[in-house]
Amino acid sequence: MISLIILSVAIFEGTYGALQLQPYNETALGMFIANDPNADGVITCVELEASFDKYDMNGDGTESRHEYTEYICAVSPSLYQLSHWLFDEYDFDGDHHLVKTDYDQLCAAMDTNGDSNVTPDEFIDYWVKVFPKYESVGQHGQHFAHGNSACH
Template sequence: MGPSGALIVFVVCALCGGASAVDMSKVQPYNLTAAVMFLQEDLNQDGIMTIAEIDSVFDKYDTNGDGRESRHEYTTMICTADPDLFQLSHYLFDDYDVNGDHHLEQSDFEAWHAKIDATGDSNGSVNQDEFVNYWVKLFETIAGQAPVHGHAHEHGHCP
């Protein structure tokens, strides 16, 4: 590779932050992070994650109160809580946006709940094992992804 090729690689790496994958260090070990998430989101502490509990968790991201969360609302809330999770927040939004319409709504929450339940016994309830197993697999999948999500409005850092 000649000097100009090395310069191009350097510029590309500088633009990408030099990282080869989304930084997942804040959520490791994945199983412990997922277990803590379940305990925090199982609002009545009965060992079952209901759609109503998922709705309550997601409602906090609806900053304009219109009943749906945009990518911007969701990623901004995550960024405010922990800027190091900004890249991860885009991948999580995509997972929650089951119907792919770029907004999170009740239908997405119900479909997302069903996705988690389908990893276990598909009985309409999500228990801690199903929840943790789902998140561990999701985190492992995201860990291998490039840090820049690819959305034109996403620049790899908090807005």
């Protein structure tokens, strides 16, 4: 299963290396399809949590920024800088570690009807609101809050 950050099914690098997330709805739909492991048309909160497990390199039950960005860098180096911003997006409690409560909050943020199932419409609606914040990541002259955009 591909995780939420592995957006390569729908993201292309544009001029000066800026990520092209538009059209947002198509990018989000590609992410949804990649993260619906049983292709049943919903992503459960349990499936969402499981999609983050691969980042836990040391098996301690949490994902650090380093574990998360190193995994992303190994799989898709062009998404390294974006991975820092998305880590912050997922880290709901701001403790610099991703844990079950962060995934629960992410699920709740996407699951607008509260049934513990994220539908394509809910998923797309969520990401269409988030993507504009990250559209300019990597543009020429863009300030990188998390250092340079090269992999560790």
